[in-house]
Amino acid sequence: MVVEQIIFIIISIITLGGGFGVAVTRNLYYAALYLIMALAGMAGFFVLLGAGFLAAVQVVIYIGAIAVLILFTIMLSRRLMTATEPQANAQWWLGGIVATLLFVVLVAVVTRVDWPIAEAEPAADTIVQLGVSFLGSYLIPFEVVSILLLVALVGGVILAREVDKE
Amino acid sequence: MFSLVYLIPIFPILAFAVIVLGANKNNKLSAYLAIGSMVISTVLSWLVILATLADHHIQVEGWSLSFPWMPTGTEIFNMGFAVDGFTAAMLFMVPFVCLLIFIYSAEYMEGDPRYARFFAYVSLFAFGMLTLVVAENLLLLFIAWEIMGLCSYLLIGFWYERESAKKAALKAFLTTRIGDVLLFSGMLILYAQTQTLTFRGIFEPAVLEHLSNTMMWGMPVSVLVSLLVFGGAVGKSAQFPLHVWLPDAMEGPTPVSAMIHAATMVSAGVYLVARMLPLFAVSEIANALPWVAIIGAITAFFGATIGIAQNDIKRVLAYSTISQLGYMMIGLGLGGFLAGIFHLLMHAFFKALLFLGSGSVIHAVEHGAHHVNDHHTDPQDMMNMGGLANKMRKSYYAYLCGTLALVGIFPFAGFWSKDEILAEAWLQWQESGGLGLPFWAWLAGTLGAFVTALYMGRQIGLVFLGQPRTEAAAHAHEPGNRMTIPLLVLAVFAVIGGFFNLPEPFPASGGIHYFAGEIHEFSEAAGLHLEAVPFTLSVALISTIFALGGLALGIVLYKDLKAEQPDPLEQRLGSLFTLLKNKYYIDEFYHQNVVMVVVDLATLCAKFDYDWVINPIVDLVGLIGKGLANISGKFDQVVVDGIGVLGTGKIFSWSGKQLRLTQTGQGQNYVLVLSLTTLALVAVYLIFLL
Amino acid sequence: MSSVPLSWWLVVATGLFCLGLYVVLSRKSAIAILMGLELLLNAVNINLVAFWRYSTPQEIGGQIFAIFVIVIAAAEAAVALAIIIAAYRQRQTIEVEDFDTMQY
Numbered sequence: 001m002v003v004e005q006i007i008f009i010i011i012s013i014i015t016l017g018g019g020f021g022v023a024v025t026r027n028l029y030y031a032a033l034y035l036i037m038a039l040a041g042m043a044g045f046f047v048l049l050g051a052g053f054l055a056a057v058q059v060v061i062y063i064g065a066i067a068v069l070i071l072f073t074i075m076l077s078r079r080l081m082t083a084t085e086p087q088a089n090a091q092w093w094l095g096g097i098v099a100t101l102l103f104v105v106l107v108a109v110v111t112r113v114d115w116p117i118a119e120a121e122p123a124a125d126t127i128v129q130l131g132v133s134f135l136g137s138y139l140i141p142f143e144v145v146s147i148l149l150l151v152a153l154v155g156g157v158i159l160a161r162e163v164d165k166e
Numbered sequence: 167m168f169s170l171v172y173l174i175p176i177f178p179i180l181a182f183a184v185i186v187l188g189a190n191k192n193n194k195l196s197a198y199l200a201i202g203s204m205v206i207s208t209v210l211s212w213l214v215i216l217a218t219l220a221d222h223h224i225q226v227e228g229w230s231l232s233f234p235w236m237p238t239g240t241e242i243f244n245m246g247f248a249v250d251g252f253t254a255a256m257l258f259m260v261p262f263v264c265l266l267i268f269i270y271s272a273e274y275m276e277g278d279p280r281y282a283r284f285f286a287y288v289s290l291f292a293f294g295m296l297t298l299v300v301a302e303n304l305l306l307l308f309i310a311w312e313i314m315g316l317c318s319y320l321l322i323g324f325w326y327e328r329e330s331a332k333k334a335a336l337k338a339f340l341t342t343r344i345g346d347v348l349l350f351s352g353m354l355i356l357y358a359q360t361q362t363l364t365f366r367g368i369f370e371p372a373v374l375e376h377l378s379n380t381m382m383w384g385m386p387v388s389v390l391v392s393l394l395v396f397g398g399a400v401g402k403s404a405q406f407p408l409h410v411w412l413p414d415a416m417e418g419p420t421p422v423s424a425m426i427h428a429a430t431m432v433s434a435g436v437y438l439v440a441r442m443l444p445l446f447a448v449s450e451i452a453n454a455l456p457w458v459a460i461i462g463a464i465t466a467f468f469g470a471t472i473g474i475a476q477n478d479i480k481r482v483l484a485y486s487t488i489s490q491l492g493y494m495m496i497g498l499g500l501g502g503f504l505a506g507i508f509h510l511l512m513h514a515f516f517k518a519l520l521f522l523g524s525g526s527v528i529h530a531v532e533h534g535a536h537h538v539n540d541h542h543t544d545p546q547d548m549m550n551m552g553g554l555a556n557k558m559r560k561s562y563y564a565y566l567c568g569t570l571a572l573v574g575i576f577p578f579a580g581f582w583s584k585d586e587i588l589a590e591a592w593l594q595w596q597e598s599g600g601l602g603l604p605f606w607a608w609l610a611g612t613l614g615a616f617v618t619a620l621y622m623g624r625q626i627g628l629v630f631l632g633q634p635r636t637e638a639a640a641h642a643h644e645p646g647n648r649m650t651i652p653l654l655v656l657a658v659f660a661v662i663g664g665f666f667n668l669p670e671p672f673p674a675s676g677g678i679h680y681f682a683g684e685i686h687e688f689s690e691a692a693g694l695h696l697e698a699v700p701f702t703l704s705v706a707l708i709s710t711i712f713a714l715g716g717l718a719l720g721i722v723l724y725k726d727l728k729a730e731q732p733d734p735l736e737q738r739l740g741s742l743f744t745l746l747k748n749k750y751y752i753d754e755f756y757h758q759n760v761v762m763v764v765v766d767l768a769t770l771c772a773k774f775d776y777d778w779v780i781n782p783i784v785d786l787v788g789l790i791g792k793g794l795a796n797i798s799g800k801f802d803q804v805v806v807d808g809i810g811v812l813g814t815g816k817i818f819s820w821s822g823k824q825l826r827l828t829q830t831g832q833g834q835n836y837v838l839v840l841s842l843t844t845l846a847l848v849a850v851y852l853i854f855l856l
Numbered sequence: 857m858s859s860v861p862l863s864w865w866l867v868v869a870t871g872l873f874c875l876g877l878y879v880v881l882s883r884k885s886a887i888a889i890l891m892g893l894e895l896l897l898n899a900v901n902i903n904l905v906a907f908w909r910y911s912t913p914q915e916i917g918g919q920i921f922a923i924f925v926i927v928i929a930a931a932e933a934a935v936a937l938a939i940i941i942a943a944y945r946q947r948q949t950i951e952v953e954d955f956d957t958m959q960y
Contacts (some may be wrong), residue, residue, distance in 0.1 A: 010859045012868050019875035022891050023882075035891045040874075042898050045868075048860075049909045051919055058901075061926055066933045067925075073937045074887060077944045088882050088924040089953060091838055095881030096895035098838065102845045105852055110866040112856045115911065122913035126942065129916040130923070138920050145927050159938035164896065831959030833891070833952060836880050 108128030175296035177203035185286040196282035211257040218254040246302035266652035272423035273648035291317035303364040322418040334414035341411040345401015352394030392454035403435030416480040420525030428517035439605040459499025466492030470617035475746035497587040507582035519656035523565035534641035546627040555630040564653040571660040582664030616712040623720020631725035644804035865906035873899035
């Protein structure tokens with residue numbers, strides 16, 4: 001179905017374009033915005049793949065929480081908002097080469113492997129499956145992750161608070 | 167009975183061992199051990215003699231005991247003891263004379279700090295001489311010969327504080343060594359030719375014939391071996407030209423002179439020649455006997471001539487010994503086996519008597535010198551003596567007996583023995599006619615007898631007669647019994663000894679015929695005379711006239727000599743006397759031409775060693791070693807230390823310095839490395855596995 | 857069956873991954889690096905869900921994994937940003953080049 005492919009290509013362009021923007025732009029604020037663009041594209045991908053819940057989670061958490069957090073941090077480090085000097089460090093060319101090569105090699109690998117393709121369709125109620133799994137077979141990771149979140153929360157507060165000058 | 171014969175030498179060597187190992191602290195015990203062992207040996211010898219006398223067969227054929235001793239290739243060399251008539255005769259003289267001398271020394275050596283050592287040495291010597299006499303083969307004889315040479319060295323140098331004694335000991339040893347080397351060479355050639363060294367084996371007619379027919383170096387082997395063996399005898403018996411050690415050997419104590427250098431050791435040479443006489447005599451082409459007689463004649467005359475110019479009492483006797491040994495060689499050399507050994511036996515008795523007597527005289531003068539606190543007078547110089555006959559009656563009479571025996575006055579022992587030799591020479595001269603060897607031998611012997619009498623007369627006159635010439639002599643006195651009694655016993659033998667072997671037609675003649683021994687068997691073909699020589703009146707008269715004349719002349723010239731007067735003979739003979747006094751300058755000649763040559767050669771070798779070759783080589787090797795060590799050290803320093811140790815350290819520290827540059831502290835660098843690695847891995851996966 | 861083959865998804869995920877890698881390797885600012893890190897994680901998520909969709913659609917494990925990734929990314933971003941703020945307060949800079957006390 002050509003339509004699906006076209007939609008796929010458009011969303012790819014958005015995502016990859018966002019990524020590219022993050023890589024290139026000098027302004028950090030703009031970089032954050034490009035990131036949001038990429039993340040949005042990601043949500044589109046998830047919809048395309050039939051993982052609707054995941055798309056929602058992506059938008060809410062990634063864009064709504066993480067990207068906003070990044071924006072806050074950028075604004076808190078004020079001087080950096082309007083910096084115009086080159087953002088690339090000394091090894092950018094080497095990084096570019098490595099990344100390119102890695103892309104080439106990985107693509108070569110990926111297209112050559114005979115991935116096992118299943119004929120079946122996914123169930124209609126993936127959310128139910130998700131819920132059952134979280135409190136069923138994946139209970140322990142679920143609980144551990146919640147502890148992790150707690151720790152991150154506390155840690156983040158401690159790390160970022162103003163130190164009293166005594 | 168005969169099997170006791172090996173015990174005869176054992177007791178003296180036991181005495182030696184015991185004295186050396188412990189008894190040398192106790193003087194009296196040492197003397198008793200030595201004398202006691204000699205008593206036992208004497209008794210055993212007497213038993214053997216009696217057994218021999220009783221058994222005529224033994225006298226002729228001999229008895230022997232041998233046992234396997236040393237493996238030599240495919241055979242075993244035997245050692246052994248043998249007894250025959252000749253051995254018995256020697257066994258009569260040797261232990262007895264040694265015993266008397268031991269007793270004499272017990273008093274003579276009193277007060278000497280090394281008294282016990284003296285008895286150890288003389289016991290060892292007695293062992294040597296007795297073994298020599300009972301030896302069955304030349305090797306055992308040679309071993310005993312060498313033992314006696316060692317004891318001679320030790321005893322001549324007994325008073326080693328004296329430089330002259332040390333030198334004399336060494337001179338004796340080295341001079342006789344020359345003879346020993348010749349003897350040993352003879353033994354080697356003999357063994358090579360005959361595969362045996364036993365006397366019985368050598369004198370087998372077949373062996374003798376083989377030896378006389380085989381030629382080696384242009385002469386028959388028998389002659390060659392005989393001359394070599396005679397060379398040994400020339401050394402040991404102090405014949406010309408190896409006589410130079412005997413006068414110097416008088417440095418030893420007087421008992422030593424008596425025993426070793428008068429009665430026994432020097433007669434070992436004569437014994438050897440007598441034993442080997444069949445070998446000397448056998449040959450159709452040529453034989454060695456004339457040489458024996460020639461050397462003997464020269465020695466007899468010339469030894470006596472030196473004796474008349476010596477002032478030391480012992481030196482006169484030493485030259486007398488040399489001369490008398492020459493007489494024995496004359497006897498043997500003319501084929502007169504019995505004459506030769508008869509004189510050997512008689513000479514032992516009276517020469518020992520004379521030496522012991524001189525020892526008594528020396529002791530007396532020494533005591534006299536002590537008495538008057540005179541420490542400068544030489545107690546051995548006859549010019550310091552005189553008139554001792556009144557002071558030492560017994561010693562004087564004994565000495566007189568010895569003198570008369572030596573000079574050859576009827577009826578003393580020396581008359582018979584010397585006369586037999588002269589008669590032998592005379593008779594051979596009469597038989598052969600012309601002026602050959604026997605004539606010259608007779609002439610030398612007779613003239614020698616005159617000179618012998620002259621020096622003995624001179625000695626009697628200077629020592630015993632007239633008035634004392636020094637205070638020391640005036641205070642001399644007779645020594646004790648232990649010294650006087652042996653003198654008297656020997657004097658008895660000096661008087662009656664001759665009667666053992668009276669020539670025909672006297673009654674009881676030919677006694678020594680009993681002692682001819684094995685020689686009988688082998689001698690017939692060789693033409694040896696084993697019968698007693700018939701009494702020849704003309705010879706006896708001529709020699710007696712000469713002897714009496716010489717004796718009288720000597721006594722008359724010297725008996726009234728005063729202290730400051732010059733020597734009468736010196737006055738009359740002038741430069742000839744000086745020549746005689748200096749012993750014909752032979753010692754100087756040897757020193758210049760033999761000793762210095764050897765010394766120069768040794769110096770040359772030393773130079774070779776030290777300066778020219780060996781030391782420089784050693785130094786060079788040392789330098790090379792040092793150089794190599796240096797190189798090695800440098801290598802060690804530069805390569806091992808520098809490159810190896812330090813270098814390795816530097817490599818590590820350099821690489822460490824380089825490697826730590828990778829720790830930039832920049833996280834992004836680390837991620838880059840990670841990515842590179844991942845890239846590499848995936849690429850590998852791609853290339854090799856897909 | 858979907859008309860988009862699996863390999864397209866994987867290529868896109870790879871491209872996003874390499875872009876994120878490039879950002880991590882070559883930006884000076886710590887916050888930019890964090891953004892690159894988020895891109896990496898998202899690329900991983902695409903892979904996970906694509907494989908869930910094409911290889912094991914009956915099991916929900918792929919989506920579960922992706923949800924966990926998102927959650928952990930969130931926690932990690934929070935902590936990282938807190939660190940960056942604290943570091944900015946100390947050093948007045950957030951260029952990672954300046955945090956070089958771990959240098960030899």
